[in-house]
Amino acid sequence: MTIADELARRSKLWEQVSAEDADNVDPSTLRAAHMYGGAQGIWVDKKTTDTLAKDGHGVTVAILHTGRHYPDDLSEDGLIYHYPTTHRQPGRDAAEIQATKNAASHSLPIFVILPGTNSSAKRSVRLGWVVDFDDENRQFLILFGKDEPKYQPPPSADMPFALTGGQTPGKTTAKTRPGQQRFRFQVLSKYGCKCAVCAITHRNLMKAAHICGKAHNGSDDWRNGLPLCSTHHDAFDAYLFVIQPKSLIVETMPGVSPLSIGITAQMLSPIRGQPHSEALSWRFSQTKKRWAMQNETGREERHHQRRQHDRPVERDMHRQRRLVVFAIAEFQVLADMCAVYLAVRMKKATFIAPADVFVFAPLRLDLGALHRCQFRVARQLECLLVNRSSVDFVDRNERRCHCR
Numbered sequence: 009m010t011i012a013d014e015l016a017r018r019s020k021l022w023e024q025v026s027a028e029d030a031d032n033v034d035p036s037t038l039r040a041a042h043m044y045g046g047a048q049g050i051w052v053d054k055k056t057t058d059t060l061a062k063d064g065h066g067v068t069v070a071i072l073h074t075g076r077h078y079p080d081d082l083s084e085d086g087l088i089y090h091y092p093t094t095h096r097q098p099g100r101d102a103a104e105i106q107a108t109k110n111a112a113s114h115s116l117p118i119f120v121i122l123p124g125t126n127s128s129a130k131r132s133v134r135l136g137w138v139v140d141f142d143d144e145n146r147q148f149l150i151l152f153g154k155d156e157p158k159y160q161p162p163p164s165a166d167m168p169f170a171l172t173g174g175q176t177p178g179k180t181t182a183k184t185r186p187g188q189q190r191f192r193f194q195v196l197s198k199y200g201c202k203c204a205v206c207a208i209t210h211r212n213l214m215k216a217a218h219i220c221g222k223a224h225n226g227s228d229d230w231r232n233g234l235p236l237c238s239t240h241h242d243a244f245d246a247y248l249f250v251i252q253p254k255s256l257i258v259e260t261m262p263g264v265s266p267l268s269i270g271i272t273a274q275m276l277s278p279i280r281g282q283p284h285s286e287a288l289s290w291r292f293s294q295t296k297k298r299w300a301m302q303n304e305t306g307r308e309e310r311h312h313q314r315r316q317h318d319r320p321v322e323r324d325m326h327r328q329r330r331l332v333v334f335a336i337a338e339f340q341v342l343a344d345m346c347a348v349y350l351a352v353r354m355k356k357a358t359f360i361a362p363a364d365v366f367v368f369a370p371l372r373l374d375l376g377a378l379h380r381c382q383f384r385v386a387r388q389l390e391c392l393l394v395n396r397s398s399v400d401f402v403d404r405n406e407r408r409c410h411c412r
């Protein structure tokens with residue numbers, strides 16, 4: 009058996025599976041076709057692939073991703089797969105890791121086995137290509153596709169940088185966005201697995217934030233990214249803090265203390281690496297504009313409240329009509345929510361970015377509730393739901409979000 013034979017075998021099997029229904033494959037079919045052989049994470053099938061690699065570790069045929077531990081690692085275009093860490097006999101994990109690296113060096117695709125879409129008794133299968141690995145963070149980057157993808161490794165710090173671009177325009181969400189896993193993988197591998205503004209290092213809590221966001225067509229270059237923990241990713245999206253481009257000092261929004269949002273670093277402090285100054289400068293000026301706008305809105309609010317105070321009869325009326333609102337198209341990642349309209353008063357809406365919700369909203373809004381997509385529009389609130397393609401109006405009587 010040669011590499012070319014094995015490539016032909018895997019391609020043919022993939023053709024057969026995808027011709028039927030790759031999201032409804034019976035486990036017995038996978039076993040019979042020698043696509044996946046058991047319950048373990050990495051399946052090498054030593055018998056078939058032993059001779060393909062000189063190191064004697066074989067070449068991985070399939071990997072299993074259950075999504076139980078790392079649900080964020082899977083998207084439509086690829087998967088970040090963590091190296092196995094088991095208590096099996098010594099060397100077993102290392103051999104499987106090597107066999108998976110061999111798939112990359114021999115340009116052989118692997119079958120990625122996922123839980124069935126419709127039934128837990130079935131499996132979904134993807135054809136994946138191991139395009140990169142990171143021994144420090146112990147993870148592989150696997151991209152899906154019929155043909156081997158053109159993967160570009162992360163550029164070095166002194167290579168030309170583009171703040172924007174490189175995206176396919178159109179509707180994308182956190183799940184379908186091309187390049188999403190590649191961006192996460194490269195951000196973590198270039199900066200290390202630690203939040204850039206606090207001490208958190210646990211990989212389950214680590215996110216890759218865009219400095220110039222996707223809403224502004226920000227690029228997927230790692231130098232337009234930052235490793236942030238979940239909390240600081242949200243806080244960054246909400247413009248609660250910014251990084252001064254030259255000094256790298258972490259500056260919080262006026263009125264917000266670093267301590268109150270858990271920022272422990274005075275200066276940007278990833279393990280290594282530094283974002284591009286162009287990205288930081290862009291973000292800095294955007295943030296300053298927002299802070300100024302917020303200040304203005306606050307002043308207007310206070311002025312209005314004073315006027316209302318002079319007219320007590322109308323005050324309640326006004327409160328009822330007071331509109332604070334927001335709209336959420338994608339709850340998973342605040343930065344990706346298509347748009348939020350927040351209006352302080354009826355008929356007067358100011359467009360702001362979604363994550364400003366918590367900055368602007370005078371009512372206390374529960375972020376957890378947003379994430380659960382269960383949030384109810386509180387009484388006396390009206391909500392404009394703005395999606396990229398459609399605009400829904402949530403009536404105050406309905407008090408329920410239409411987005412799902």
Ligand SMILES: [Zn+2]
Nearest residue numbers: 203206237240
């Ligand atoms: Zn953090």
